[in-house]
Amino acid sequence: MNPKSLCFTILIAILAIFISRFIIDPSPHFHKIIIDSSLTLSSSSCIIMKFIPFDFSDFCRHRKHPDKGKPVSVCDDFPPNIPPPETNTTLTLCVDQNGCCNFTTVQAAVDAVPNLNMKRSVIWINTGIYYEKVIIPKTKPNITFQGQGYTSTAIAWNDTANSANGTFYSGSVQVFSTNFIAKNMSFMNVAPLPRPGDVGAQAVAIRIAGDQAAFWGCGFYGAQDTLHDDRGRHYFKDCYIQGSIDFIFGNGKSLYEDCQLISMANQVAPGSKSINGAVTAHGRASADEDSGFAFVNCSIGGTGRIWLGRAWRPYSRVVFALTSMTDIIAPEGWNDFNDPSRDQTIFYGEYNCTGAGANMSGRAPYVQKLNDTQASLFLTASFIDADQWLQSYNS
Numbered sequence: 001m002n003p004k005s006l007c008f009t010i011l012i013a014i015l016a017i018f019i020s021r022f023i024i025d026p027s028p029h030f031h032k033i034i035i036d037s038s039l040t041l042s043s044s045s046c047i048i049m050k051f052i053p054f055d056f057s058d059f060c061r062h063r064k065h066p067d068k069g070k071p072v073s074v075c076d077d078f079p080p081n082i083p084p085p086e087t088n089t090t091l092t093l094c095v096d097q098n099g100c101c102n103f104t105t106v107q108a109a110v111d112a113v114p115n116l117n118m119k120r121s122v123i124w125i126n127t128g129i130y131y132e133k134v135i136i137p138k139t140k141p142n143i144t145f146q147g148q149g150y151t152s153t154a155i156a157w158n159d160t161a162n163s164a165n166g167t168f169y170s171g172s173v174q175v176f177s178t179n180f181i182a183k184n185m186s187f188m189n190v191a192p193l194p195r196p197g198d199v200g201a202q203a204v205a206i207r208i209a210g211d212q213a214a215f216w217g218c219g220f221y222g223a224q225d226t227l228h229d230d231r232g233r234h235y236f237k238d239c240y241i242q243g244s245i246d247f248i249f250g251n252g253k254s255l256y257e258d259c260q261l262i263s264m265a266n267q268v269a270p271g272s273k274s275i276n277g278a279v280t281a282h283g284r285a286s287a288d289e290d291s292g293f294a295f296v297n298c299s300i301g302g303t304g305r306i307w308l309g310r311a312w313r314p315y316s317r318v319v320f321a322l323t324s325m326t327d328i329i330a331p332e333g334w335n336d337f338n339d340p341s342r343d344q345t346i347f348y349g350e351y352n353c354t355g356a357g358a359n360m361s362g363r364a365p366y367v368q369k370l371n372d373t374q375a376s377l378f379l380t381a382s383f384i385d386a387d388q389w390l391q392s393y394n395s
């Protein structure tokens with residue numbers, strides 16, 4: 001056994017032990033034991049990190065190293081005044097994986113939110129990677145997930161289309177309720193990278209299937225189709241999104257502002273014309289559907305040779321505006337899913353984009369260079385009728 005595989009085996013063993021003990025005895029007491037035996041939160045997060053098939057090293061960078069000399073209680077650093085007192089319009093639930101407050105898993109906190117509650121329920125989630133699958137049912141509207149930074153708080157799971165009975169159910173987090181908000185945290189799918197020829201390896205980080213969801217300062221980590229922007233109106237601001245094939249897909253009506261879109265597709269040989277990814281696969285199926293993805297002031301980078309979008313369904317609608325693109329974007333820019341009949345019905349627009357990938361001279365004929373009037377529909381939050389709902393979220 002070479003040192004590398006030995007190290008890997010040991011890590012698997014530690015992870016297995018960690019998970020099995022966690023499942024057998026998830027009590028706060030158990031977490032204190034773990035800490036006392038110096039397997040700290042920071043090292044457990046970093047161990048799990050080793051299994052993540054992409055770079056997530058930021059996660060360990062800001063960790064404090066425990067002072068070996070004096071005994072520390074894991075809850076000493078716990079911020080005072082958390083959770084804040086409840087009001088007649090908000091309910092606060094607190095999650096800490098070391099048992100320093102009411103819940104040790106995010107799902108347990110979601111389960112504790114009353115059905116059909118009209119108050120906003122803020123689920124405050126302390127630093128750590130929460131290795132669990134989280135489902136927010138339709139009956140629980142108005143939930144906020146508040147993390148401590150997108151490189152500090154994350155929910156991760158590793159289902160694939162194969163293990164979850166379909167791509168749509170592979171999401172580590174699945175949101176079916178309305179009015180969901182997430183702030184300063186990450187959503188990850190840590191399934192192993194698919195090998196060439198693997199079937200059913202799609203692995204979604206989050207599925208957003210409720211109307212009026214908003215994300216501020218969030219990270220979305222996956223290896224291929226990461227963000228299932230399924231249906232409803234959604235807002236993303238200052239988010240980091242990585243993936244490779246169709247990494248933002250679905251039939252949502254969404255505005256992405258000031259987001260970083262990073263392709264994880266394999267490097268391609270210089271001069272090769274092969275394509276190995278796409279930023280979007282928007283799924284608008286008919287002219288009656290009011291859906292579309294708008295990207296404003298975003299940046300696209302990373303590796304591979306990719307399209308901005310491909311026409312998952314015939315009326316696919318996507319606009320990139322004021323966005324910088326590196327040369328990973330193929331000159332034709334977009335793809336009609338090899339179905340020329342879709343060229344008449346898809347709406348793919350670009351407006352004032354910059355960078356080597358934004359050169360429109362080689363674009364497919366159906367791609368539109370939008371003028372100011374056309375673009376104006378996609379540039380502001382009114383695209384998602386945000387005057388009706390988004391403002392109240394930011395308070």
Ligand SMILES: *[C@@H]1O[C@H](CO)[C@@H](O)[C@H](O)[C@H]1NC(C)=O
Binds near residue numbers: 088
């Ligand atoms: C909440 O309580 C405050 C006073 O504490 C009151 O002024 C306000 O009307 C209440 N709001 C609702 C929605 O009940």
Ligand SMILES: *[C@@H]1O[C@H](CO)[C@@H](O)[C@H](O)[C@H]1NC(C)=O
Binds near residue numbers: 112
């Ligand atoms: C959380 O814990 C506090 C005491 O630490 C308790 O008063 C409160 O009712 C608990 N909340 C829930 C939702 O369990």
Ligand SMILES: *[C@@H]1O[C@H](CO)[C@@H](O)[C@H](O)[C@H]1NC(C)=O
Binds near residue numbers: 117118141179
């Ligand atoms: C809670 O959700 C309901 C149903 O979506 C909505 O009508 C209500 O305005 C929401 N309340 C808050 C505080 O967001």
Ligand SMILES: *[C@@H]1O[C@H](CO)[C@@H](O)[C@H](O)[C@H]1NC(C)=O
Binds near residue numbers: 158159160163191
């Ligand atoms: C997810 O990870 C667990 C623990 O490492 C493993 O047993 C399981 O097979 C993985 N699932 C998939 C679909 O890879």
Ligand SMILES: *[C@@H]1O[C@H](CO)[C@@H](O)[C@H](O)[C@H]1NC(C)=O
Binds near residue numbers: 165
């Ligand atoms: C998987 O999906 C198929 C088709 O949607 C369904 O018939 C089957 O019951 C599902 N199996 C499980 C285990 O959920």
Ligand SMILES: *[C@@H]1O[C@H](CO)[C@@H](O)[C@H](O)[C@H]1NC(C)=O
Binds near residue numbers: 147
């Ligand atoms: C989110 O993080 C940013 C940058 O760290 C910080 O400025 C902001 O106050 C945080 N917002 C919330 C709601 O957590």
Ligand SMILES: *[C@@H]1O[C@H](CO)[C@@H](O)[C@H](O)[C@H]1NC(C)=O
Binds near residue numbers: 258259297
């Ligand atoms: C565009 O995005 C950058 C980087 O996220 C940000 O610093 C800048 O303020 C944004 N510009 C506008 C006009 O929103």
Ligand SMILES: *[C@@H]1O[C@H](CO)[C@@H](O)[C@H](O)[C@H]1NC(C)=O
Binds near residue numbers: 352
């Ligand atoms: C887009 O580019 C046009 C032409 O260069 C310019 O007139 C317009 O002001 C730009 N729009 C924005 C929003 O920057």
Ligand SMILES: *[C@@H]1O[C@H](CO)[C@@H](O)[C@H](O)[C@H]1NC(C)=O
Binds near residue numbers: 359362
């Ligand atoms: C755009 O691409 C065309 C053809 O590949 C090239 O001739 C032209 O110089 C490029 N324009 C810019 C601004 O790079």
Ligand SMILES: *[C@@H]1O[C@H](CO)[C@@H](O)[C@H](O)[C@H]1NC(C)=O
Binds near residue numbers: 371372373374
């Ligand atoms: C923008 O494009 C639309 C559709 O091609 C056209 O009807 C309109 O006159 C154009 N507006 C401007 C200001 O060029």
